[in-house]
Amino acid sequence: MGGAFFSKPWRTVPNTNQENLDFMETYKPHNYEATHLRILLHGPVGAGKSSFINSVDSVLKGRITSQAPTDATSGGSFTIRYKTYKIRQDNGGIYSFVFNDLMGLEERANTGVHMEDLKLALSGHVREGYQFNPKLKMQKGDQFYNPSPTLNDRVHVLVSVIPAASISLLSQEVAKKMRDVRLAASEMGIPQMAILTKVDEACPQVQKDINNVYKSKYLKEQVDKYSEILGLPLNCIFLVKNYETDISTNEGINALILCALRQMINFGEDYLNNLLIADDMP
Secondary structure (H helix, E strand, C coil), X not given: CCCCECCCCCCCCCCCCHXXXXXXXXXXXXXXXXXXXXXXXXXXXXXXXXXXXXXXXXXXXXXXXXXXXCCCCCCCCCCCECEEECCECCCCCECCXXXXXXXXXXXXXXXXXXXXXXXXXXXXXXCCCCECCCCCCCCCCCCCECCCCCCCCCCCEEEEEEEHHHCCCCCHHHHHHHHHHHHHHHHCXXXXXXXXXXXXXXXXXXXXXXXXXXXXXXXXXXXXXXXXXXXXXXHHEEECCCCCCCCCCCHHHHHHHHHHHHHHHHHHHHHHHHHHHHHHCC
């Protein structure tokens, strides 16, 4: 892990977070069939999916929160049920975007989330509370199988999550599963992006100053490498630090999280708008 820097950041993150905070506060899907925008997070065990949900919640509330359960010691996936996470606004309302967290992808067969369950979740066929079984995919007659998903039930943007320092360690099996999920989403027209987490652990200079994140040559190399593995364009891959050890929020960390979240909403909104346009065409 190197500490070499570019003279200028290779990506500009907004200096002020207020515009993004205001956007989140007032955002509503333009597609009248959707009351919210659904973001599905997937990736290897321990990548920081649940921590990202908590981090978004923390940024929007201005204090550290812990809505999605996480586990620092489990060797397997801590997420076992399909659950929708909603974030409450200060005025008592609910933000118009929701998150779904999945059981993590694992290298060995019959471990981690079943790939067919993941694909069913994308299309809205998985009901709230479904308990993932790595050895057995959901069947159509299952009580948690949704036979008639609405636009609200479907996923509107797919986000892969992986620690920045783990790109080189990503096994062929897990990488193949992630590509398979991406292909399934592409066939459904669902936009995709990625967040590389734990940037402070990956680069010592970023640990000293989070504002160095897009100057780090090492982190840029990891973004390039992940782009090659998944086939995602560089402008669809974001660097973030989750709130895992902090006891208060930080403007620099907030900026990275808000920048990634804004793009998730932009991509999901484009998808919903495209569906609306298709419905309106003669």
